[in-house]
Amino acid sequence: MRKQNLSVYDMQRELAAAGHAISINALTVLLREEGFARLPRRRDEDRPPTITPEAAPVADIRTLSLAPRTFRTRVGGLFLFVPLMHAIDVAAIARQVELPGSAMIPAEQALRSLLAMKLLGKERKSHVMDLVWDAGIALFAGLNVVPKRSYLAAYSSQIDHAKNVRLMEAWFATVHQAGLPRGTSIDLDFHTVPANTQEEPLEKHYVSSRSRSQQGILVFLARDATERVLCYATAGITKAEQASEILRFVDVWTRRTGSPPTELVFDSQLTTYAQLNQLTQHGIRFVTLRRRSKKMLGRIWSQPASAWRRITLPALTRTFRTPKVLDERIRLKDYDHELRQVSIIELGHEEPTILLTNNFTIGCSALVTRYAQRMLIENGISEAIQFFHLDALSSMVGLKVDFDLQLTLMASSLYRLMAAKIGREYTKAQAKTLFRNLLDVSATVRITEQEVVVTLDKRAHNPYLVASGLATHPTPMPWFGDKALSIRFA
Known part of the structure; x- marks a missing residue:
């Protein structure tokens, strides 16, 4: 054979x-x-003759037709992002960052195509092949057809780390002006994107989902605790850089907002006491866990009952609402000042939970509650993995992971804007819930000489979209002959 x-x-x-x-x-x-x-x-x-998929036309903006026509699309909900993004100039961002483009697929259209894949929750770039015959996603991107998987995979390799950082800064500056507020308290965490290859020289990092260390790319993530949105990410961090990554984040945040973050919350593995000392010198409050040792636990358990006091946590649904706390002042190596150490027992764990902070004014109840809320960054990471498919990468090349991260941040911020616009019980909804209940809808698209009319199919949750006001006024589409988009409901 x-x-x-x-x-x-x-x-x-x-x-x-x-x-x-x-x-x-x-x-x-x-x-x-x-x-x-x-x-x-x-x-x-x-190759031997066999059944093959029907080949779609090549993506080329020069063959984009603005002629009147009507067609069906499976991605009707994607057009709800058009009025949402009206104040976000994607073309200007692409020019500012100097993203690669060509006469066939300009930078704006390439970015729109990749962003559309994230907004639709497609697991891999290869899954664009499911949509190559769908004229709806092509219209959203401003092309005759959506680019194929080979182009999308190769595109991310052309964008270096410096451009990824510029893209993140340009995007969040624009999306802030478009209505996404900035909080002052930030949750931080590391996440390992596991590699399923032995061919690339990658360090081993701990993968929490598999409870073991393996080759992968280490990612640093920051989540705005107030707005519940991922606001910073960078990939390819080495073990040598791991402890100081928090200070690089502070520098980026200060450039972005004009002042350092007010409060950072993270676990004990994120950085060192020397870096905590620098945070204090910058005037930044922090809350973190302290690693437990046998000697430390022995000293805590030896404290008299009078040293402990009982507090009440505000969350009514908590099983353990009335833990005991031991509030102390301590000094640690590599840290120049006093630190506040709060040990908590009767919180549902066998061993005490030990918090470290340089905030001496916050009450113990508020401190424990705030650190517990840090666990919500796990929800943000989970959303990035489950809906935006952060771990499902076709290549472990660091550049591709870094660019995919930025697309995840962009899509995440748009879904937060969407949640705020829809309001009601969807204000705090995750992207997968918004997509499943509201945006995963087919539509009929009718293109006329002056406008594009998208009529969404009937769905039980359409009244929420009507009430959001996203379909109230026509929205111009400069990338599609400046025709106005009108959204209607069947």
């Missing part, structure tokens, strides 16, 4: 047709043992 130029996949099909079942891996091993090398990459016309 190999002498007939058949690949292992071709062989598997031939053998299956003859009634013999064998795996691809087994065929690969057999061929290697028989001395056969891998086949060189072949053109489609060199």
Whole structure:
């Protein structure tokens, strides 16, 4: 079969047709043992005849048609982001960051295509192939058809770390002006994007979902605790840089807002006492966990009952609402000042929870509640993984991970704007809930000489969209002949 130029996949099909079942891996091993090398990459016309998907046209803005027509689309909800993004000049951001583009696919259209994939919750860039014949996503991007997976995968490799940082800064400056507020308290955490390859020289980092260390790319994430939105991310952090990444975040935040963050909340693994000392010198409050040792636990348990006092936590639904706390002042190596240490027991854990902070004015009840809210960054990371598919990357190349992170941040901020616009019980809803209940809807698109009319199919939750005001006024689309978009409901 190999002498007939058949690949292992071709062989598997031939053998299956003859009634013999064998795996691809087994065929690969057999061929290697028989001395056969891998086949060189072949053109489609060199492969054996078989059923193949119908090829879509090549993406080229020069063939974009503005002619009147009507068509159906599966991504009707995507057009609700058009009025939401009316104050966000995507073309200006692409120019400012100097994103790559071509005569066929300009930078704005490339960015719109990639952002559309994130807004739709597509797991991989290859899943764009499900939508290559959908004229709706092409219209949103401003192209004749959406670019194929090979283009989207190669595009992210052209954007270096400096451009990713500029993209993040330009986007959040613009989205803030568009109505996304900035909070003053930030949750911080690391996340490892696990690698499923041994071919790239990656360090090992702890992967919480697998409870082990393995090769991967370490990502630093910041979440605005007030606005519940991921507001900063960077990828490819080495173990040597890990402890000081918090100070780099402070520098970026100060440039972005004009002042350092008021409060940072993070766990004990994020940084060192020396870095905590620098945070205090910058006037930044922090709350973190302290790592427990046997000696420390022995000293805490030896404290008399009179040293502890009982507090009441405000959350009525908590099982353990009345823990006991031990509030102390301590000094630590590499930290120049006193620190406040609050040990908490009867909180549902066998061992005490030990908090460290340089905030001496906040009450113990508020302090415990605030650190508990830090766990919500886990929800933000979970959303990035489950809906924006942060871990489902086709390549572990650091540049691609970094750019994918920025797209995740952009889509996350748009969903937060969408949640605020819809309001009611959706104010705090996650992206997957908003998409499932409101935005995963088909539509009929009618293009006329002056406007584009998108009529969303009937759905039970459409009244929320009507009440949001997103469909009240036509929105101009400069990337589509400056025609006005009108959204209607069936």
